[in-house]
Amino acid sequence: MSLYKKQIEQLVALQQIDHEIFGIRQEIKKLPEEVADMEKQFSVIDAERNRIADKMEYLTSQEKRVNSDIEHDSRRIEESKNRMMQVENTREYHAMIREVDNMERTNRTREEEKMILMEEIQRQQDLFADVDARYNQVKAEYDLKSESMQSRLDELNAELDKLMERRAASAMEVPPPVLSRYEFIRERLENPVIVPVASCVCKGCNIAIPPQIFIELQKIQQILSCPNCQRLIYWEEHFDAVNFYSRQKAVEQPELDPEDDDEEE
Ligand SMILES: [Zn+2]
Structure with a gap:
């Protein structure tokens, strides 16, 4: 075999090992980047899930407030109506009718507000269920990937060590x-x-x-x-x-x- 042919053969043997080293180094570099990407993806969905949860909490507290206002005024309407039976003065009677009318009107507005709130809560609950499913999926993938990363990196580094030994031996031939x-x-x-x-x-x-x-x-x-x-x-x-x-x-x-x-x- 010609001298140069022999040298080319030695270089190609070395190249082959370097090619494997290159591949492993790429993977070692890529792995933490992939985990970081998934973490970013996870934090975006986590923030969205929290935002919807906060909104639901706010809407629920509003609903509770409207309910207690309705209940409170319903009681007052009831009491006023009972008192009206005993009133003998006409002017006082009319004043009480106006008061009851006002309270009833306010409560009707509150009932409308309550309906809107309930619809919005339902809408947010549907949104939450959707985001929550995605959240759980991304979280499971992220947990798995980040847990397995270190052992995969250890594996790759062990492979790399072996290749470096092979490389040293192969380089000696050239x-x-x-x-x-x-x-x-x-x-x-x-x-x-x-x-x-x-x-x-x-x-x-x-x-x-x-x-x-x-x-x-x-x-x-x-x-x-x-x-x-x-x-x-x-x-x-x-x-x-x-x-x-x-x-x-x-x-x-x-x-x-x-x-x-x-x-x-
Ligand atoms: Zn070229």
Whole structure:
């Protein structure tokens, strides 16, 4: 095997581990963000639920006040009517009739107010039932997610530790100048660092490379970079990509096919 072919193979092996590390780091970063998002969602619905509960409490106290006013004036009307029987003075009698009329009119207005209040309470109760169902659902999801977050993070960190060990071993295989070129790019670019070129197209940026570079690439006399994205490139036909990758993956995740990632476009 040519020297460069060997180096590319070593770099792709390293890349494969870095790809897994990248995925795990993304998940470690995403998980607390997801929990924070759910917390925000939960606090919005919690505030709405409290707002409706407060409104219901206010309306209920209003209803209670109207009821007690109605009851109070009904008693007074009753008493006035009883007293009217004993009144002999006509002027006093008419004054009492007016008073009773007034109280009855006020109570009719209160009855109307009471009806409106009862309708509004019913409406708020329906709203509350609706929000409460959503509240319970969001709360259950949030509780589950936040409870399981720490154990999932522990799992991911343990996986990451193992991968870092594998990475150190894999990096040892790569000649230092080649490795530093790889690391230089890795510090500046999003994953991946080394990518295949298929039908003249760089699989890192999906842009065609110039024919001259493609010809050079096929010779494998050096490790070339994509002129567009600067990633290290190799001609995919120099490697049986699927077998090549699965040989790397066989160590820990034999069921996964890494070629599924963004390679299809
Ligand atoms: Zn590129």
